[in-house]
Amino acid sequence: MRKPAPSILALILFLPLAAFAEGKVSSSFETDWGLYVIVFDVPQGKVTVNLPDDISTGDTVSGTVIAEPSGRTGEEQRGNADELNRYVVEIGRERTPMAERVIKWTTPATLSREPIYLILRDKNGEEVARAQIPIQIVPPVERFATPSPENYQFPIIGQAGKPIWIAGPFDGNFDTTEIKIGGQEARIIAESPRKLVVESPGEAVGPTEIELKEGNLIAKRSFNNLRVVKVNEEGTAEEESLVEQTPSPVNKRVEEKEATKGNTETILSTEPGGKYTIQIGSFKTEEEAKETAEGLISKGYPAFVTTAQISGRGTWYRVRIGTFKTTKEAEIYRGKLKRLEPSMESAFITVNN
Numbered sequence: 001m002r003k004p005a006p007s008i009l010a011l012i013l014f015l016p017l018a019a020f021a022e023g024k025v026s027s028s029f030e031t032d033w034g035l036y037v038i039v040f041d042v043p044q045g046k047v048t049v050n051l052p053d054d055i056s057t058g059d060t061v062s063g064t065v066i067a068e069p070s071g072r073t074g075e076e077q078r079g080n081a082d083e084l085n086r087y088v089v090e091i092g093r094e095r096t097p098m099a100e101r102v103i104k105w106t107t108p109a110t111l112s113r114e115p116i117y118l119i120l121r122d123k124n125g126e127e128v129a130r131a132q133i134p135i136q137i138v139p140p141v142e143r144f145a146t147p148s149p150e151n152y153q154f155p156i157i158g159q160a161g162k163p164i165w166i167a168g169p170f171d172g173n174f175d176t177t178e179i180k181i182g183g184q185e186a187r188i189i190a191e192s193p194r195k196l197v198v199e200s201p202g203e204a205v206g207p208t209e210i211e212l213k214e215g216n217l218i219a220k221r222s223f224n225n226l227r228v229v230k231v232n233e234e235g236t237a238e239e240e241s242l243v244e245q246t247p248s249p250v251n252k253r254v255e256e257k258e259a260t261k262g263n264t265e266t267i268l269s270t271e272p273g274g275k276y277t278i279q280i281g282s283f284k285t286e287e288e289a290k291e292t293a294e295g296l297i298s299k300g301y302p303a304f305v306t307t308a309q310i311s312g313r314g315t316w317y318r319v320r321i322g323t324f325k326t327t328k329e330a331e332i333y334r335g336k337l338k339r340l341e342p343s344m345e346s347a348f349i350t351v352n353n
Contacts, residue, residue: 086123149219274323289317
């Protein structure tokens with residue numbers, strides 16, 4: 001039976017409350033890569049708070065805080081960095097010094113009429129700005145007496161230096177989680193009971209492996225950590241991002257996949273022999289392209305590999321999904337694909353040649 005989609009009961013709200021002699025405070029937010037990213041611009045620089053985008057009642061969640069000092073000289077930057085490290089991030093009356101860089105918080109078991117805020121305080125404890133934390137109601141996370149590697153959903157592909165996220169049973173605590181990609185430790189950005197968001201190491205490029213340790217459990221999966229190059233018809237190469245994650249909560253993505261299981265064509269149908277297609281990436285080696293395409297095919301997508309001869313740059317191998325008669329059909333498919341597969345965020349429509 002399909003579970004009801006989670007409902008959002010709170011809205012993001014930013015309230016800059018103080019103006020300093022050096023300048024005013026401004027706030028912004030975005031949802032991306034499975035994160036709520038909250039940014040405060042203060043006179044000394046920028047404060048960024050990363051939280052998982054699926055916070056629910058009764059959750060234990062962890063996130064990260066990043067301080068970026070401003071300044072024209074090294075001395076100014078060091079001074080501003082010292083000031084920023086004296087700031088405090090407060091959620092639900094729990095205060096964490098900026099210098100600790102990690103915040104951990106347990107949400108109330110039930111929602112009250114009083115909103116919950118993330119509050120930024122300066123070194124004197126004065127409130128600088130606040131953001132209302134969005135709280136969702138989602139079905140309770142299935143708890144396993146002995147979780148197995150099969151309980152975790154890993155991405156197939158990602159891009160070095162960009163975030164990826166893994167769905168599965170977590171405890172929301174960085175202290176019990178370790179993850180390596182290509183043998184290199186991946187920086188953990190945020191964790192909830194349903195997902196883990198990490199930054200893929202910039203040096204571990206190519207076909208490799210993700211190794212996750214959650215408590216006493218170890219799960220390993222093949223993974224292609226790409227620095228993909230897109231080459232246009234003029235032979236100019238530019239780096240292409242493949243794994244900017246969608247803001248959809250994990251539960252919603254899983255529900256959609258369950259709804260389409262065994263009936264994929266009704267949701268993601270394509271037109272054989274169509275003029276247009278959706279390109280996932282372009283690779284220098286046929287091995288990488290085939291491995292990526294095979295991973296997509298194993299999940300039910302009509303992926304294929306084509307070759308392109310680029311003047312002065314040799315042969316490139318392009319991974320594509322489906323063909324379509326019109327760009328409108330392709331765009332509808334691409335939108336659904338991005339919701340179902342976060343690693344397809346940067347897929348683009350092109351002529352099927």
